[in-house]
Amino acid sequence: MKKTMKTKNPFIVLCLALGLAGYSLPAFAQDTGEPDKAAIEKSFPAKRPYSPYAGRQFPTRVYWGDTHLHTSYSMDAGAFGARLGPKDAYVFAKGNEITASSGQRVKLSRPLDFLVVADHSDGMGFFPMLLSGSQEILNDPQGKKWYEMIQSGKGADAALDIIMTFGKGQMPKAIFPLPGTAPYRSAWAETIKAAEEANDPGRFTAFIGFEWTSNTGGNNLHRNVIFRDNAAKASLVEPYTTIKPLGSDNPRDLWRWMQTYEETTNGSVLAIAHNGNLSNGRMFPLIESFTGKPMDRKYAEQRAQWERLYEATQIKGDGETHPFLSPNDEFANFERWDKGNLDLSELKKPEMLEFEYARAALRNGLKLEKELGVNPYKFGMVGSTDSHTGLAAVEEDNFFGKTSSAEPSAGRAEHPFIKNPAHPGVVVMGWETSASGYAGVWATDNTREALWDAMQRKETYATSGPRMIVRFFGGWDFVANDANTRSPAVVGYEKGVPMGGDLHKGPAGTAPTFLVGALKDPIGANLDRIQIIKGWLDAKGETHEKVYDLAWSGDRKPDPKTGKLPAVGNTVDVPNATWTNTIGTPELIKVWKDPDFDATQSAFYYLRVLEIPTPRWTAFDAKYFGIKLPPEVTMTVQERAYTSPIWYTPTK
Amino acid sequence: MRKLIREPLFHFLLLGAVIFFIAGRSRSVAVPSGEKIVVTQSQIESIVVGFSRTWMRPPTKEELQGLVNDYVRDEVLYREARTMGLDQDDVIVRRRMRQKFEFLIEDMAARTGPPSDQELEAYLSQHVDKYSEQPSFSFEQIFFSREKHGASAEAEATAILARLRGKSAIDVKKLGDAFLLPSQFENTSPVETARLFGEKFTNELTKTQLRTWAGPIESSYGLHLVRVNARIPEVAPPLANVRESVLRDLLSDRRKQELDTQYEKLRARYTVVLEPPEASRVAEAR
Numbered sequence: 001m002k003k004t005m006k007t008k009n010p011f012i013v014l015c016l017a018l019g020l021a022g023y024s025l026p027a028f029a030q031d032t033g034e035p036d037k038a039a040i041e042k043s044f045p046a047k048r049p050y051s052p053y054a055g056r057q058f059p060t061r062v063y064w065g066d067t068h069l070h071t072s073y074s075m076d077a078g079a080f081g082a083r084l085g086p087k088d089a090y091v092f093a094k095g096n097e098i099t100a101s102s103g104q105r106v107k108l109s110r111p112l113d114f115l116v117v118a119d120h121s122d123g124m125g126f127f128p129m130l131l132s133g134s135q136e137i138l139n140d141p142q143g144k145k146w147y148e149m150i151q152s153g154k155g156a157d158a159a160l161d162i163i164m165t166f167g168k169g170q171m172p173k174a175i176f177p178l179p180g181t182a183p184y185r186s187a188w189a190e191t192i193k194a195a196e197e198a199n200d201p202g203r204f205t206a207f208i209g210f211e212w213t214s215n216t217g218g219n220n221l222h223r224n225v226i227f228r229d230n231a232a233k234a235s236l237v238e239p240y241t242t243i244k245p246l247g248s249d250n251p252r253d254l255w256r257w258m259q260t261y262e263e264t265t266n267g268s269v270l271a272i273a274h275n276g277n278l279s280n281g282r283m284f285p286l287i288e289s290f291t292g293k294p295m296d297r298k299y300a301e302q303r304a305q306w307e308r309l310y311e312a313t314q315i316k317g318d319g320e321t322h323p324f325l326s327p328n329d330e331f332a333n334f335e336r337w338d339k340g341n342l343d344l345s346e347l348k349k350p351e352m353l354e355f356e357y358a359r360a361a362l363r364n365g366l367k368l369e370k371e372l373g374v375n376p377y378k379f380g381m382v383g384s385t386d387s388h389t390g391l392a393a394v395e396e397d398n399f400f401g402k403t404s405s406a407e408p409s410a411g412r413a414e415h416p417f418i419k420n421p422a423h424p425g426v427v428v429m430g431w432e433t434s435a436s437g438y439a440g441v442w443a444t445d446n447t448r449e450a451l452w453d454a455m456q457r458k459e460t461y462a463t464s465g466p467r468m469i470v471r472f473f474g475g476w477d478f479v480a481n482d483a484n485t486r487s488p489a490v491v492g493y494e495k496g497v498p499m500g501g502d503l504h505k506g507p508a509g510t511a512p513t514f515l516v517g518a519l520k521d522p523i524g525a526n527l528d529r530i531q532i533i534k535g536w537l538d539a540k541g542e543t544h545e546k547v548y549d550l551a552w553s554g555d556r557k558p559d560p561k562t563g564k565l566p567a568v569g570n571t572v573d574v575p576n577a578t579w580t581n582t583i584g585t586p587e588l589i590k591v592w593k594d595p596d597f598d599a600t601q602s603a604f605y606y607l608r609v610l611e612i613p614t615p616r617w618t619a620f621d622a623k624y625f626g627i628k629l630p631p632e633v634t635m636t637v638q639e640r641a642y643t644s645p646i647w648y649t650p651t652k
Numbered sequence: 653m654r655k656l657i658r659e660p661l662f663h664f665l666l667l668g669a670v671i672f673f674i675a676g677r678s679r680s681v682a683v684p685s686g687e688k689i690v691v692t693q694s695q696i697e698s699i700v701v702g703f704s705r706t707w708m709r710p711p712t713k714e715e716l717q718g719l720v721n722d723y724v725r726d727e728v729l730y731r732e733a734r735t736m737g738l739d740q741d742d743v744i745v746r747r748r749m750r751q752k753f754e755f756l757i758e759d760m761a762a763r764t765g766p767p768s769d770q771e772l773e774a775y776l777s778q779h780v781d782k783y784s785e786q787p788s789f790s791f792e793q794i795f796f797s798r799e800k801h802g803a804s805a806e807a808e809a810t811a812i813l814a815r816l817r818g819k820s821a822i823d824v825k826k827l828g829d830a831f832l833l834p835s836q837f838e839n840t841s842p843v844e845t846a847r848l849f850g851e852k853f854t855n856e857l858t859k860t861q862l863r864t865w866a867g868p869i870e871s872s873y874g875l876h877l878v879r880v881n882a883r884i885p886e887v888a889p890p891l892a893n894v895r896e897s898v899l900r901d902l903l904s905d906r907r908k909q910e911l912d913t914q915y916e917k918l919r920a921r922y923t924v925v926l927e928p929p930e931a932s933r934v935a936e937a938r
Contacts, residue, residue: 060834110847133744151743197900469832486794488830517832522850522872553799585799586873589830 058493059442059459063451064467065114066093066392067272067439068211068224068311068384072101073119073187075166077388078127079159081404084390086117086191090198090206093392100391101404109395109523110467112438113446114205115198117191118224121210121239122166122247125177125187136175143175156405164343169216169243179238179246188238192231199230201447210239212271214249218343219289220278223254223307224384228268228452236265250290255302270456272382274311276361277319278342281352284361284377286368300368300376309455312358312462312642313383313437315394315402320608320642321359324350329547330564331531331610331638335434335464344420344428362645363535363543366602369649370537380458380500380644381606383437383465392438394465396637397577399435399617406430410625413618413633431633435617436464440641442498458500461607461643466521472499472607474646476506478513483589488517499606500644505651511597512648516550517589518609518641526584528553528568528610528638532592536603547608550592553585570613572636577615577623584612599650606645613638689727691720699723754911761910767902769891775902776891782901783894786841789857790882793835794828796868796875801829809868809875816865816877828877839884849873858883 071089072082083101084092092098095111130137130146137143142165149158165171177184191208198206207226214221227234240257241247248254258269276283287294312319317337326332340347354360358381365377385394389407393400399408406412413431420426440461443454454460461470471489475496482491492515497503503512520527529552535545549558549565558565569583594605616637622629629635699719703711711719739745767775776783796809812827825835833848846854853871860866860880868875891898 131744132748147744471832484830486825486828486830486835489832489834517830519832519873522848587797587799587832589832 057444058489058498059444059454060489061443062440062469063113063205063443063446065112065116065205065439065441065451066384066387067116067207067209067226067309067382067455068118068274068314068386069093069115069390069392070119070211070386070388071117071390072127073117073125073191074211074388075120075123075126075130076159076163077119077390077403078131079155079162080388080406081155081159082389083404086119086194086390087197089117089390089392090115090194090204092390094198094204100400100407101389102407102409104407106391106393106398106400108393109398111204112392114207114441114451115392116207116209116224116226117195118209118211118226119187119191120213121241122213122243123171123176124191124210124239125183126175128187129175129177129183140172140175142172166215171243176243178243179241184238189235192234196231199448201445203446205446205448205451207448207452208234212240212242212247212254214242214251214254215342216242216249218341218345219280219282220275220342221249221251221273221282222275223251223271223273224311225254225258225269225271226452226455228270228448229265230448233265233267237261252290252299252302255306258306268452268456269306270308270452271306272309272311272384273307274314274384274386275316275319275342276310276356276358277317277322277337278340279356280341280346280348281355284355284357284364286355286364295368295372295376297372297374300372300374303376304374304378307379308458309382309460309644310358310361310379311384311386312381313434313464314386315433315436316386317432317434318436318464319356319358321357322353324353325357325360326545326547331547331608331640334638334640335436337428337432339426339428340420340423342418344418344426345422347423347426358642359533359535359545362604362606363537363545366535366537366604367541367543369602370541375647378647380455380460381462381642382439382441382455382460383462383642384439385437394435394437396435396465396615396617396639397620399620402433406433408621408624410621410627413621413627413629431618431629434464435637438463438465438467440467440470458644459498461499461641463641464637464639466524466611466639466641468521468524468527468609468611468641469519470499470607470609470641470643471515471517472643472646473497473515474501474503474512474605474648475515476503476510476512478515478591478593480591482515483517483591488515488589491515497646499646501646503646503648506599511594512605513591513593514605514646515591516607518587518607520584520586520611525579525611525614525639526553526581526586527588528584528612529565530588530590531608531610532605533608534594534596534603534605536598536601538601546596548592550607551588551590553583553588553612568610568612570636572613572615572619574615574619574635575623577619579612579614581612602650603648604645605648607641607643609641609643611639687731689724691723695723696720757911757914758907760914761907762903764906767899772895772898772902773891775905776894776898777888779901780888783889783897785887785889786843787886788839788841788884789845789880790836790838790840790884791857791878791880792824792837793833793879794824794877795831795833795835795873796877797829797831798874805875806868809877813865813867813877829874831873849876 069089070077071085072078081101093112093115095108097105097107100106133147137147146158195206195208209224209226212223212225240254242249261269282289318335321332323332338348361377365375369375385392388403389400391400401407415430416427417430418428441451441454442459443450473492473496477495485491516530518527518530530550532548532550537543552565556566571580571582613636616635618629618633619635700710796805798805801808815822842854850872853869856869857880863881865877865879867877
């Protein structure tokens with residue numbers, strides 16, 4: 001187990017320690033005299049202090065950030081016109097106004113609390129080098145071609161060509177910055193330096209990180225690697241790449257690299273995968289695509305160890321679930337990207353979907369746990385941007401796009417985003433990019449260590465952009481009145497485990513209970529409802545899922561026939577890109593008991609919190625630029641949050 | 653690359669190149685034949701050093717001959733290309749030249765030596781807002797849900813306020829409705845408070861009487877009774893605590909200023925004539 005795991009209750013640790021000293025090891029040499037119960041008791045007050053927070057180490061504050069931001073150091077970002085580097089990215093995330101690569105002034109509505117600049121490890125710093133027209137670039141026919149394209153104003157075509165070439169694994173070796181070369185080393189050193197300078201413990205956390213962009217055949221197996229450590233340790237390595245022989249496109253090799261890093265530096269790293277929706281059935285495999293063999297225990301153990309979180313929502317589509325996988329879930333069709341893989345070189349087939357989405361993976365995880373003894377897909381949730389602009393700006397009214405060429409402009413929504421000559425009829429349009437998301441992290445402090453530890457224990461949730469506050473606790477004895485106490489979070493930690501936690505055997509005949517609550521984004525839209533999504537493994541080894549509505553605004557009644565809660569309504573004025581908080585509620589809180597619990601079946605539970613409908617970024621674009629978008633363009637959005645699950649595992 | 657840019661020799665050559673470039677612009681004829689290319693001892697030395705750095709050994713005689721030939725080839729084509737004006741209207745060349753010039757100026761700024769303590773103190777007092785510990789509140793709050801009480805939420809809160817202000821002791825933590833944010837905040841900045849409760853709520857907190865229950869005041873979520881227990885004003889830090897950031901910012905400001913001053917000086921030597929752009933080439937103002 002990881003050294004950073006903390007037992008939540010220090011009292012239990014002490015009791016255990018004292019118990020051991022007193023009884024299990026009577027011969028234990030000690031020079032503090034005979035233990036005296038009365039004397040020891042004095043150091044453990046019978047009554048808790050008046051202040052419910054005194055002496056407690058649990059998080060009272062959620063911290064907001066982006067675990068996945070690209071800058072000009074990423075070769076594709078640079079190619080698409082990004083000129084802001086890691087330093088600028090941190091300055092912007094701290095809430096300062098800056099000039100975007102497109103020349104527009106931009107500022108966040110509120111600062112973020114943390115940021116990971118995660119530039120692609122392959123070719124890190126390539127674009128600054130290409131732009132400079134260095135000797136190496138001009139000596140290479142391909143490099144010279146791109147250089148000349150950019151010079152003659154065809155930067156976008158050059159960019160697409162570079163991305164296609166990289167996707168096919170045909171980057172010319174002579175000009176591609178590889179680990180060990182001077183340009184590469186300098187790009188990594190600059191990345192680290194920017195994070196070190198921006199890091200301001202207690203106020204703002206700047207993580208050191210990179211993206212490992214395994215993309216063989218255009219199939220997205222990308223992971224972001226985040227360091228808990230500072231420059232002293234991170235500088236000892238160079239990011240792991242995907243191109244052989246230095247790197248590999250197989251996640252197993254990335255995990256080995258992570259392990260070696262931890263062993264040699266005594267540091268800590270974690271990895272977060274994203275965009276299973278563009279992996280064409282490879283992100284959450286039962287059969288490993290690299291060997292064609294069923295997953296083995298070793299894979300399961302390593303995945304569970306290194307990939308504690310999944311980025312469930314971002315600009316390139318939402319990754320919670322898909323209507324094909326969750327036909328009874330009327331909210332499943334959200335910011336859907338299911339036309340093919342990342343470069344549309346291969347189109348989507350329905351049978352791929354099961355291995356692409358978070359909910360299906362959580363289900364298959366239960367199945368694999370039964371077979372292998374380890375659940376490889378026991379991950380928590382975060383949202384992040386994956387923006388390639390250096391700007392973590394994904395609010396609907398402040399969306400600065402996926403790439404610098406997609407920063408606000410009258411034409412960006414109707415500009416094709418991905419197309420491939422192999423499939424001329426299939427296009428992902430600019431308007432399909434999703435203004436999403438952020439990561440909410442329940443940490444004890446705003447430092448690299450505290451935030452990283454919270455990620456490691458999965459006390460996190462994903463949102464599609466708004467900053468709603470969400471609490472989720474599971475236990476065996478929550479009662480309805482716990483939702484009426486003044487500080488439900490205190491009760492939550494006292495009687496249960498938070499999001500990302502585990503429930504084991506409960507008292508006989510009882511079912512798990514959950515204390516759930518949500519507050520709207522203080523400057524955002526009201527809430528529609530809180531749902532709990534349960535997945536479980538039955539006696540026959542089949543998995544199932546069910547969505548329960550737990551708490552909702554107003555006096556809506558579920559339909560007696562279907563059990564479905566009526567929709568909350570819609571106040572969106574699309575032409576004016578406005579809405580009102582006249583429907584929905586600012587806060588919801590509730591205790592829920594699983595009515596269908598079977599103690600012999602393993603299960604997971606996570607929350608989905610829905611806002612009332614609001615204008616989508618496309619509506620803000622149409623209003624601002626005075627344009628009319630085609631009817632197929634989505635103009636409203638029901639923003640949401642997904643928490644990390646709480647798992648129930650029966651003990652034999 | 654950066655190291656090279658910092659080399660004084662490099663700057664010397666660069667300045668030479670700039671002067672040569674400016675002088676060269678006035679010529680439109682080709683390089684007259686018979687022009688001399690002298691490969692000096694020191695140039696050969698620098699070729700040898702460059703080779704040795706990469707290959708970890710000095711070049712052989714043949715290799716050196718090859719390198720020198722290449723240097724000459726470079727020089728011939730460079731001179732011819734410049735004479736033909738191939739460097740003009742080239743975005744990359746222009747960007748590089750501008751960048752090199754700016755590096756030069758930045759270096760000049762750095763050469764004025766490290767700032768003295770007085771200079772740092774002066775900078776700190778000029779930009780005190782940037783380094784000050786933010787002001788903060790310590791406060792308690794009791795929440796009243798409009799969702800639960802509807803229109804009577806206000807009356808409910810006012811009634812509780814009367815009890816709180818009354819003589820009899822009451823258990824504060826039993827009052828009000830369930831709420832996901834803490835009921836007590838210690839040393840929380842107004843910015844932070846506004847991010848959690850909204851601007852309006854935060855403004856109200858600056859007005860209430862200390863250590864007295866007040867309200868109800870409105871937040872983004874509903875109504876609150878509040879008691880502010882302490883207000884800590886903004887504190888200007890001593891230089892010792894923020895020395896590193898002040899030094900970094902001062903140097904960065906100096907560099908920017910130097911860039912601007914030098915640019916203005918150079919700019920003053922030019923008259924800029926701007927032809928009005930064709931109307932169709934300009935986006936409508938928004």
